[in-house]
Amino acid sequence: MSAPPETQPKAESRPKTGCYVYGILPGDVELNAEIYGVGDPPGEIRLVRSGDLAALVSEVDLSGSLGSPEDLEAHQEILDTTVTGSPVLPLRFGAVLTDEDAVVEELLDPHHDEFVEALEQLDGRVEYLVKARYEERAIMEEILSEDSEAAQLRDQIRGADPDATRDLRIRLGELISNAVAAKREEDTRLLLSAMEDHCEVSFVREPTHELDAVHVAFLVDTDMADELERVVEHLGNRWEGLVELRVLGPMAPYDFVGTAQEPQD
Amino acid sequence: MTTAIQPGGSSSARPQPSGLADVIDTILNKGMVIDAYVRVSLVGIEVLTIDARVVIASVDTYLRFAEAVNRLDISQEKEGLPGLVGDMEEGGAKHKTKGMLEAAGEKLSEFVADSGQDRERQGARRSRRGED
Numbered sequence: 338m339s340a341p342p343e344t345q346p347k348a349e350s351r352p353k354t355g356c357y358v359y360g361i362l363p364g365d366v367e368l369n370a371e372i373y374g375v376g377d378p379p380g381e382i383r384l385v386r387s388g389d390l391a392a393l394v395s396e397v398d399l400s401g402s403l404g405s406p407e408d409l410e411a412h413q414e415i416l417d418t419t420v421t422g423s424p425v426l427p428l429r430f431g432a433v434l435t436d437e438d439a440v441v442e443e444l445l446d447p448h449h450d451e452f453v454e455a456l457e458q459l460d461g462r463v464e465y466l467v468k469a470r471y472e473e474r475a476i477m478e479e480i481l482s483e484d485s486e487a488a489q490l491r492d493q494i495r496g497a498d499p500d501a502t503r504d505l506r507i508r509l510g511e512l513i514s515n516a517v518a519a520k521r522e523e524d525t526r527l528l529l530s531a532m533e534d535h536c537e538v539s540f541v542r543e544p545t546h547e548l549d550a551v552h553v554a555f556l557v558d559t560d561m562a563d564e565l566e567r568v569v570e571h572l573g574n575r576w577e578g579l580v581e582l583r584v585l586g587p588m589a590p591y592d593f594v595g596t597a598q599e600p601q602d
Numbered sequence: 603m604t605t606a607i608q609p610g611g612s613s614s615a616r617p618q619p620s621g622l623a624d625v626i627d628t629i630l631n632k633g634m635v636i637d638a639y640v641r642v643s644l645v646g647i648e649v650l651t652i653d654a655r656v657v658i659a660s661v662d663t664y665l666r667f668a669e670a671v672n673r674l675d676i677s678q679e680k681e682g683l684p685g686l687v688g689d690m691e692e693g694g695a696k697h698k699t700k701g702m703l704e705a706a707g708e709k710l711s712e713f714v715a716d717s718g719q720d721r722e723r724q725g726a727r728r729s730r731r732g733e734d
Contacts, residue, residue, distance in 0.1 A: 355645040358636065402648035409625045409651070429633035431649045439643030448639055466628070477667075477674050491671050509671060510664025518659075544657045545627055547666070554632075585624060591632035 353400065355433040356385075356440055359393040360416050360589065361426040361452050366391050374415060375408040377401055382415060385437045387445040389453050393419065394440060397433060404431075416589035424459040426452060427589035455594065462537060462556050464593065465565055465586035467528060469550035471517065475579045476548065480516045487512045517548065524580070525551045528572060535564040540592040550580045554592035562587065626651065 357375055364386055373379035373395070380395030393415065397403065409430060416427045434440050445452070481488045490509040494502045525541060528551050532539060536555040544552055557565055565584070573582045630651055637644065 352645075355647060361634075397647065399645065399647055402650050404648075404650035406622050409622065409629060413625050413629050427629075427633040429631075429635050430629040430651070431647070432636035433645040433647050434636075434640060435643040435645055439640075443640045443643045444636070466624075468624070473670055474674060477671055481671065487671075494668065494672065503665075506668035507661055507664045510661075510667035511659075513667040513671065514659045514663055542627075545623075547657055547659075547663055549657070588628070589633075591628050594634045595638075 352435060353398065354396050354436075355399050356394050356436050357397040357403075358428055358432045358434060358440060358444065359395075359412060360419065360428055361445070361456070362391045362393060362419065362423050363453075363456050364389040364391050366423050372415065373411070375403055375411050377405070377407075379407075379411065383437075385440045385445070387441040388449050390445045390449060390456075392440050392445060393425075394437065399433075413588075416591075417587065420463050420587060420589040424456045424462070425589050426455055426459070426594050427591050459556075459590055459593070461559055462590065463559055463562075463587035464590045465555050465557055465562070465584055466542075466588065466592075467551055467553050467555065467569060467582070467584055469524070469552075469576070469580045469582040470546060471520070471548045471550050471580055472578065473548060476517065476520070477513065479579065480513055480520075484512060484516060487516070514547070521550055524576075525553060528553055528568075531568045531572060532565070535561050535568060538593065542592070550576075550582075556590055556593045557587075559587070 357380065359374065359382075362384075366384065368382065368384055372382040374382050375395065376397040380397055382393060382395050385392045385394050412430050416425060419425045420427075434444065481491055487509055490505050490512070494505050494509065499506070521544065529539060529541075532553075532555055536557050538556045540554045542552040542554060555565065569582060569584050573580075576582065
């Protein structure tokens with residue numbers, strides 16, 4: 338159950354607490370409520386400042402583990418709430434440094450100018466995530482009506498012994514899978530072109546479900562949120578009955594903070 | 603006014619499972635990776651999480667799709683409706699364009715409800731006093 342920590346603990350006197358880091362903000366922010374973050378019991382959120390930067394942190398007990406639904410939600414809630422009042426560079430879940438001094442000396446100070454510049458670019462902008470999923474029944478009907486080979490295979494497997502028709506089933510499923518992928522590509526293009534004039538930049542996420550229709554993050558000026566709403570509503574009407582459409586946001590700009598630097602295994 | 607906001611506290615308004623899936627997709631896969639910036643003071647802590655789903659088409663996927671098509675036929679026969687009409691009606695009834703700002707907005711309102719505070723007072727807020 339309990340795997341060893343990923344990095345080597347120092348042999349002597351391993352500290353009992355660490356400093357969990359949520360995100361990096363401009364130095365002129367203030368906390369005006371007591372907010373609690375990840376961990377059990379949850380640590381109180383603090384600001385660690387240096388130069389023109391501040392980091393949102395909380396103390397975390399290193400003998401426990403992180404990753405409960407409450408932890409995950411706390412991490413995102415804190416960042417998504419923050420972004421409505423200040424630009425923020427959100428960190429991926431699970432970032433823990435030894436203490437607040439390390440946050441200043443190893444995170445904020447050495448990368449000061451880079452972070453300040455990134456925060457300036459993000460000022461006044463928030464992320465919205467547009468997620469849509471095909472209604473299984475509707476999309477299957479549509480594909481069968483468009484693809485005669487699939488329709489024919491459907492007739493062949495109807496009521497037949499599943500084992501005897503396994504190859505036909507695989508072929509049918511493959512046709513449908515390819516058709517869904519093609520529709521996803523087409524609908525993603527449609528969404529991107531509809532949003533072209535309303536967002537700064539977009540990022541197409543990988544599908545997380547076989548029936549995902551679109552999964553795109555947009556970095557949007559806060560005053561353009563209404564435009565985004567209009568575009569999505571328009572698409573929602575167009576896709577009525579075929580697609581279930583959701584918009585998540587405003588969120589911290591998770592998809593727009595240099596994830597390219599992720600180390601590869 | 604200071605109010606404690608405890609995400610793990612009252613569970614009167616638990617988010618639906620899809621909400622958590624959305625959270626996982628975002629904060630485990632996205633966001634700045636601290637390892638790219640910090641090495642010496644990085645602390646290993648056990649992180650128990652579900653891996654975000656990755657979609658890879660496989661024979662299993664194909665068989666599942668074929669089964670979905672099969673189910674389609676069965677339910678049509680049961681309903682005794684001319685297929686397409688029945689489907690369209692059901693599809694139409696099931697269709698929801700969920701409200702804008704759904705998940706984060708909902709969470710935010712829970713957050714606000716918990717704290718009894720204005721959303722603008724939550725979290726860190728950029729000070730308006732000095733733009734340098």
